[in-house]
Amino acid sequence: MNDEFLREDGRTYNTLRNMKLEVGVLNNADGSAYIECGNNKIIVGIYGPRELYSKKHSKPDAAVLRCKYNMAPFSVTERKRPGPDRRSTEISKLISEAIMPSIFLEKYPRASIDISIEVLEAEGGTRCLGIIGASLALADAEIPMKDLISACAVGKVDDHIVLDLNEKEDKEGQADMPVAIMPRTREITFLQMDGHLTGQEFDEALQLAFDGCEFIYQLQQQCLYNKYKGAK
Amino acid sequence: MYFVENKEVVFPGSLLTDNNLKNGKGTFKDNGKIFSNMMGFVYFESDNVYVIPFKDSYSPKYGDLVIGRVTNSTYSSWSIDLNTTYHGYLPTSELCDNSQQNLSSIINVKDILLLRVANVDEINRIKLTIRSHGLGKFNQGVIKKVKQPTIHFLSEENVFVISLIEKYLHADVIVAKNGLIWINSTKENIDYVIEIIDFIDENPFMHNLVKKVQSIIINPRGNLSE
Numbered sequence: 001m002n003d004e005f006l007r008e009d010g011r012t013y014n015t016l017r018n019m020k021l022e023v024g025v026l027n028n029a030d031g032s033a034y035i036e037c038g039n040n041k042i043i044v045g046i047y048g049p050r051e052l053y054s055k056k057h058s059k060p061d062a063a064v065l066r067c068k069y070n071m072a073p074f075s076v077t078e079r080k081r082p083g084p085d086r087r088s089t090e091i092s093k094l095i096s097e098a099i100m101p102s103i104f105l106e107k108y109p110r111a112s113i114d115i116s117i118e119v120l121e122a123e124g125g126t127r128c129l130g131i132i133g134a135s136l137a138l139a140d141a142e143i144p145m146k147d148l149i150s151a152c153a154v155g156k157v158d159d160h161i162v163l164d165l166n167e168k169e170d171k172e173g174q175a176d177m178p179v180a181i182m183p184r185t186r187e188i189t190f191l192q193m194d195g196h197l198t199g200q201e202f203d204e205a206l207q208l209a210f211d212g213c214e215f216i217y218q219l220q221q222q223c224l225y226n227k228y229k230g231a232k
Numbered sequence: 233m234y235f236v237e238n239k240e241v242v243f244p245g246s247l248l249t250d251n252n253l254k255n256g257k258g259t260f261k262d263n264g265k266i267f268s269n270m271m272g273f274v275y276f277e278s279d280n281v282y283v284i285p286f287k288d289s290y291s292p293k294y295g296d297l298v299i300g301r302v303t304n305s306t307y308s309s310w311s312i313d314l315n316t317t318y319h320g321y322l323p324t325s326e327l328c329d330n331s332q333q334n335l336s337s338i339i340n341v342k343d344i345l346l347l348r349v350a351n352v353d354e355i356n357r358i359k360l361t362i363r364s365h366g367l368g369k370f371n372q373g374v375i376k377k378v379k380q381p382t383i384h385f386l387s388e389e390n391v392f393v394i395s396l397i398e399k400y401l402h403a404d405v406i407v408a409k410n411g412l413i414w415i416n417s418t419k420e421n422i423d424y425v426i427e428i429i430d431f432i433d434e435n436p437f438m439h440n441l442v443k444k445v446q447s448i449i450i451n452p453r454g455n456l457s458e
Contacts, residue, residue, distance in 0.1 A: 049317050060355060102244075104260070104269060109355040111317060139244050142285040144269040146260070147245030184245045184267075221243050224271050228241055228286065 005160045007169070013162045016152070016212060021132075021223035023140040031141025033133045038166055039123035044133035045116050046141040052112040063108035067096035069130055071119040092117075095130050098151070098180045098190035102135065104144040113143065124167035125153050131180050131190070136220055140227070148220050149189060151180035152212040154205040156197060161205045163212045175201075179209040183217040186210070238276045242268040248281055258283030288380045290316050290410050292358050296349045299375065299408040300360070302341050310339060312347070312360060315377070315410050320358035322347065327362070344370045346406065346414070373404070373416030376429055381436035383411055390442050396449045401425055 005013055017038035026032035029045035036042075052058040069092040073082045095117065103113070115137070117130045128151040135149040155165045156175040170176050175195025181188050197205060235247045242248065250265045259281055260269050268274060272285035292298065292314065300312035300320060310322045322345075327338060339345070346368060350361040362368060386393060386407045394405050403417035403425050415425050428448060435441060 051318050108317065139271055142270050142272075142287050142289065144258070144260075145244040146262075146267070146269065148243065182245070184247075224243055225241060228271070 005158070005162075007157065007162060009166060011162075011164075013160055014208060014211065016164045016215065017166065019216070019219060021136060021219055023136050023223060023227050029137075029141075031137045031139070031143070033136035033140060035129050035133045035136075037125065037129055037164075039121055040126060040129055041120040042126065042129050042133050043118045043120060044130070044137040045118075046113065046134075046137045046143070047116075048113040048141075049108040049111040049143065050114075051110060058110050058112065061109050062105040063103075063111040063113055065096050065100055065103065065105065065113050065115070067092045067099070067115045067117070067134070069095060069117045069119070069127075071122060071126075075119050075122045091127050091130065094190060094192070095127065095134060098131050099134055099138070099149055101187070101189050102146045102149050102182055103138065104146070107144055113138075122167075124165055124170045125178070128152050128178050128180070132216060132220065136223065139220075139224055147182040147184045148217060149180055150183055150213040150216040150220060151178065151190065152209060152216060153178040154209040154212070156195065156201065156205070161201060161208055163208050175205075177202075177205055177209070179206065179213065181210065181213045183214050234276065236274055239273050241271070242274045242283060243271050244269055246274075248274055249276070254280035256280045256282030258285060290380055290383075292316060292318075292320070292349045292352050292410070294349055294352060296409040297406075298347055298349060298360070298410045299370075299406070299412040299414060300345055300347055300410075302339060302343045302345065305339070305341060312345065314358065315412060318356050318358055320347070320349070320360045322360045322362060339369065344375060346370065346408070370414060373414050374422050374426070376413045376415060376426055378411055378413060378429060378433045379436065380411060382429065382433045383407060383409060383413075385432060385436055385441070386413075390445075393442070393445055393449070396446065397425055397428070400449050 020036040022034045025034045026045050029047060031046035033044045049063050057064060069088050071080050073080050115134050119126050131149055131151040138145060139148060153165050154163055154177050155173045157169045157173040165176060175197045177193040180190035234249045236242055246268045248266045248268055255261050255266050258270050258272060259266050266281055268283045270283060270285050272283045274283050298314055300314045302310050303313045304311040308324055312320045312322055314320045347360040347362055348364055348367060349358060351359040397403055397405055401421045403415055403421050406414040415422050
């Protein structure tokens with residue numbers, strides 16, 4: 001049943017949007033990544049690890065991970081008011097929490113690692129792409145990590161479980177569930193859900209998300225490898 | 233069992249081996265297996281394994297010669313920017329020998345100093361020392377920033393390159409481990425030394441780099457581009 005279902009943009013239930021990953025796009029940042037997925041365009045920069053002078057915010061035994069997610073005013077069809085708002089503050093917090101388990105923060109006491117994620121164009125799924133990009137940029141900055149983190153969204157559209165929702169499916173669908181995992185150990189670092197799914201549908205959706213994440217993981221490794229080939 | 237070959241490119245989280253080896257730089261142990269924690273080349277040795285990343289940032293070790301800029305002075309110490317993640321500190325006691333002179337007249341903010349790492353503790357506080365032969369403040373010369381492979385090339389394998397530069401171009405050169413090189417000579421020679429260092433910096437892994445560098449030092453104004 002699921003196999004014959006075609007979505008509005010012509011994808012089947014388990015197809016991702018076209019994805020393009022690139023690292024080392026910024027010269028002034030210690031590490032950077034650029035992602036295109038469908039009509040999403042996201043750029044991520046990493047600064048640090050660098051010493052944090054504010055004693056109030058620094059930890060004596062580990063580094064602090066600070067994340068800033070920001071949408072450009074021109075990223076959506078109606079102009080977005082620039083500056084932080086409730087949504088971007090929330091996404092900043094959850095992206096930093098999704099990435100934290102993978103980094104060896106204890107190697108850099110008293111330091112901070114700053115991630116800034118700029119969304120140039122948004123079409124649904126920016127938080128997952130933000131996580132993918134931040135993980136790639138951290139690898140580019142050569143910060144010690146347990147694993148790359150890969151993420152993707154699953155959801156329920158017209159009673160079908162589908163992978164990688166776009167903006168329309170996100171708004172009109174019955175459920176939306178972004179998931180981030182560490183593919184090596186298959187640990188889930190981040191999971192959100194809104195809408196309604198039965199227990200069985202949830203299991204099915206989670207399995208689909210794992211498959212999607214593992215595919216993205218291959219893309220991430222390929223992207224890092226291409227950078228090395230360019231360097232040679 | 234080895235899951236990757238020696239000198240292969242690995243990614244964060246790549247499984248390297250489940251042999252009982254010592255895990256060196258760039259690796260971590262999980263459930264008795266050794267994984268890589270950054271992207272780079274893996275090197276297997278008889279009893280340990282390590283990963284060398286492409287950029288390879290500098291981390292200070294006891295006894296390293298470093299060049300730093302004074303960024304702040306307090307009652308008890310100077311804070312020094314070492315071109316690394318962490319700032320170093322130079323205690324004022326290093327200079328209070330016998331005379332009660334005004335310390336700010338000796339070392340000031342923005343001064344460039346040649347120092348040695350005295351101690352790095354477990355939370356990466358870098359204690360520096362100036363009490364050793366040849367250490368102190370730079371009053372002239374030029375500082376050039378280079379990448380870590382260049383430092384490795386100039387300070388470990390081919391130290392004679394520096395003596396060649398000093399001999400043929402009448403320049404004084406100090407290579408500090410933290411990626412800074414101090415050069416002093418006439419204006420013309422400084423420019424040429426910088427040109428040579430730039431050349432090394434761009435192709436640190438080039439085949440026969442030593443011979444190439446030797447020839448351009450001995451025949452000044454030779455063609456770098458050839």
